[in-house]
Amino acid sequence: MKFKRTIIITGGAGFIGSHVVRLFVNKYPDYKIINLDKLTYAGNLANLSDIENKPNYQFVKMDICNFQEIYELIKTQHADGIIHLAAESHVDRSIKDPFTFAQTNVMGTLSMLQAAKLYWESLPEKYEGKLFYHISTDEVYGALEMTHPNGVTPPFTTKASSQSKHMAYGTAFFTETGKYQPHSPYSASKASSDHFVRSFHDTYGMPVIVTNCSNNYGPYQFPEKLIPLFINNIVHRKPLPVYGKGENVRDWLYVVDHARAIDLIFHKGVIAETYNIGGFNEWKNIDLIKVLINTVDSILGRRPGEDMDLITYVTDRAGHDMRYAIDSTKLQRELGWEPSLQFEEGIEETVKWYLDNQAWMDNVTSGDYQNYYKEMYETK
Numbered sequence: 001m002k003f004k005r006t007i008i009i010t011g012g013a014g015f016i017g018s019h020v021v022r023l024f025v026n027k028y029p030d031y032k033i034i035n036l037d038k039l040t041y042a043g044n045l046a047n048l049s050d051i052e053n054k055p056n057y058q059f060v061k062m063d064i065c066n067f068q069e070i071y072e073l074i075k076t077q078h079a080d081g082i083i084h085l086a087a088e089s090h091v092d093r094s095i096k097d098p099f100t101f102a103q104t105n106v107m108g109t110l111s112m113l114q115a116a117k118l119y120w121e122s123l124p125e126k127y128e129g130k131l132f133y134h135i136s137t138d139e140v141y142g143a144l145e146m147t148h149p150n151g152v153t154p155p156f157t158t159k160a161s162s163q164s165k166h167m168a169y170g171t172a173f174f175t176e177t178g179k180y181q182p183h184s185p186y187s188a189s190k191a192s193s194d195h196f197v198r199s200f201h202d203t204y205g206m207p208v209i210v211t212n213c214s215n216n217y218g219p220y221q222f223p224e225k226l227i228p229l230f231i232n233n234i235v236h237r238k239p240l241p242v243y244g245k246g247e248n249v250r251d252w253l254y255v256v257d258h259a260r261a262i263d264l265i266f267h268k269g270v271i272a273e274t275y276n277i278g279g280f281n282e283w284k285n286i287d288l289i290k291v292l293i294n295t296v297d298s299i300l301g302r303r304p305g306e307d308m309d310l311i312t313y314v315t316d317r318a319g320h321d322m323r324y325a326i327d328s329t330k331l332q333r334e335l336g337w338e339p340s341l342q343f344e345e346g347i348e349e350t351v352k353w354y355l356d357n358q359a360w361m362d363n364v365t366s367g368d369y370q371n372y373y374k375e376m377y378e379t380k
Helices: 015-027 067-076 091-096 098-121 161-166 185-204 226-235 255-268 285-299 329-335 343-356 358-366
Strands: 005-010 031-037 057-061 081-084 131-137 208-213 215-217 240-243 249-254 274-277 282-284 311-314
Touching: 005 015, 015 031, 015 255, 067 098, 081 098, 081 255, 091 098, 091 185, 098 131, 098 185, 131 185, 131 255, 185 208, 208 255, 215 255, 215 343, 226 240, 226 285, 226 343, 226 358, 240 285, 249 255, 249 285, 249 343, 255 274, 255 329, 274 329, 282 285, 285 311, 285 343, 343 358
Parallel strands: 005 031, 005 081, 031 057, 081 131, 131 208, 208 274, 215 249, 240 311
Antiparallel strands: 249 282
């Protein structure tokens, strides 16, 4: 079968990546979608068991840092689009092991860029119809002040209730022109990769787009992250370790809405532009945790707030930024994107998914998932 396009999605077995792969495979049967993933601890092919036999889907086990293999793949598959999600992304791990984050997030991105550059420049049409789309994080911007630390929404008018919640803790937001001020090895490595991507456009004319997104939540998230970890702990009545006083604020976005934004930007975004993707949805960690407890308790038929005593305050993380908040106005204004779910709806769907998919959670927390398809995709 001859495909209209061939797109490589790196990190496609991970949390966000698997949702992007699923969306593209199902929505574009005339595209060949290649899921490139090293299958580190955060990669899980069980995330994509529902599409693994689709005729326009192919999985390739490969390390983005292996330049020669990446180049051969791009060349032999005649890839004209790359959606680059592969990254080490857990801040706590970056504090303990910054070298791995620099290797994967910086050198791995450079490997992908150089391989795409060499192949695309060898073609008669060169960069025409090509795109390198790099997915980054809001953490590259540093931290925002909490001008309303108690969550008091100032008086203003807006048609979107989600936006009013978004301004509960301050009126300053991360914008596409904001100054980079990364505070952790993770955010520093992502900031560096962003700069390399933009430099390939400025130096070589490569068509690139960069997006910076807020915290994602939803199905298939690796349970080292707050929401799936705490859902599982509440179910099993294990302690809920909260950094400091739990007053750090994050802007949360349902992962399916992020995948929708990536699809839209990949097809309609302007080359060399940056787009911020956020949920207009700020929550203090401690308030989010209480919502999780109430939601899980309600679904399981427990007494409301029965598991509040699971909250355990622990020493704050080094360099813990106080507040992140994305301004997605540009994306809304220019491309018409907006989140589809209110946070309460998304959280309820997310909790129900994890409760209904306990086998998936058990498979991940036990470590058994790391053997999934191991023999089939073992590197020779």
